[in-house]
Amino acid sequence: MAMAAKTPASRHFRLWLGLSLVLLAAMFYIHLRTGFNHLSDEVLWQVLLGRGTEAQNLTVFDFRMVRSVLAVLIGSGLAMAGSIFQTISRNELASPSLLGVNAGAGLLVMLLIDQKSLDASLGFWEIPVAAVLGGTMAALAIYGLAYKKGRTLSPYTLVLTGISLTAGIHALQMLLVVRLDPQKFHVVNAWIIGSISGNTWAHVWTLLPVVLVLGLLLWSRSQDLNLLSLTDETAIGLGLPLNRARFLYLMVAVVLAACCVAIGGNIGFVGLICPHIARRLAGADFFRLLPLTAILGALLVLSADWVARVIIAPDEMLLGIVVSLIGAPYFLYILVRTGK
Structure with missing residues (x-):
């Protein structure tokens, strides 16, 4: 860690952190201004200071701000x-x-929607609970298949098992899609692509403690996460119970991601590109890496949702499409760079 502190990324960490916070605040304000009904800066500030009309308060606080806050929470969590x-x-x-x-x-959400009759509406908790259960069960299955008693869990085995099982789950999803009627398919399609429109403050208050508590828990265990970045022999030699630590932090990350996916849908690439960028800016020390990663994730999802609302206005694109358009080229860049 002493060596990491001398790297340029570590020396400029405060600069990058401050710049990213300024950009996030600016994007949050721009996001609040954007919508079907245009609000000038003067009107928006009046509303934020409690001097808006009932209609303006409804527009800003119950529609736009809910979406803005959820974008920040989902982006940082993923x-x-x-x-x-x-x-x-x-x-x-x-x-x-x-x-x-x-x-x-996605698979458990699709099964839930498929089993519901067209006349029955989904309860507030049904899709989030199904998403969290489905994500957790899939991750546990992958961990169980990759784990061999008495041996250190191999990251490479974990990755290969994850790729295989994920491909199988996607195949099951395709089989379910063809049997869905058009109305159910529209609901499933919007969730699978990813969207945060139509949510309420109840979703915010549900997700906020999860992201905050689990994020702080991970940040407080930065030293353990730093040890997990080392070779197995080094981590064990420094006193880390490797298999137990991998399982514990894997489950924390699974619950965190599953809760975000439960409310925002299947938004991809955020968990891929933001940690990668943050690592290049802040170095590998999780005490610095994790906060910057969270801010970059919030900035990416907030910016992508703003683009989704303005690019084909007055209509809007689904958030997941915009994130994919940003993330796919960066994924190829990482692929080419790591292959060299």
Whole structure:
């Protein structure tokens, strides 16, 4: 860690942290201004200071701000989960989707919607609970298949098992899609691609403690996460119970990602590219890496949702499409760079 402190990334950490916070605050304000009904800066500030009309308050606080806050929470949660997955698997291309979290969540949500009659409305908790259960079960299945008693869990075996099981889950999803009627398919399609429109403050208050508590827990265990980045022999020699630590932090990351996916849908690439960028800016020390990763994730999802709302206005694109358009080229860049 003493060597890491001398790197340029560590020396400029405060600069990058401050700059990213300024950009996030600016993007949050721009996001609040954007919508079907245009609000000037003067009107928006009046509303934020409590002097708006009832209609203006409804527009800003109950529609736009809910979406803005959820974008921040989902982006930061997915990014932090991605950083843990990349550390445990020792793979820069790892993300929540790699260990089946997104696929498992999507499969259980599709089964739930498929079993519901068209006349029955889904309860507030049904899709989030199904998504968390599906993501957790998929990750546990992958861990169980990769784990061999009496041996140290191999990150490479974990990755290969995750890729295989995720592919199988996607095949089951395709079989379910063809039997869905058009109305159910529209609901499933929006969730699978990823969208945060139509949510309420109840979703915010549900997700906020999860992201905050689990994020602080991971940050407080930065030393353990740093040890997980080392070779197995070094980590064990420094006193880390390797298999137990990998399982514990894997489950924390799975729950964190699954809760974000439960409310925002299957938003990809956030957990892949944000930890990668943060690592290049802040270095590998999790005490610095994790906060910057969270801020970059929030900035990415907030910016992508703003683009989704303005690019074909007055209509809007689904958030997941915009994130994929940003993330796919960066994924190829990482692939080419790591292959050299």
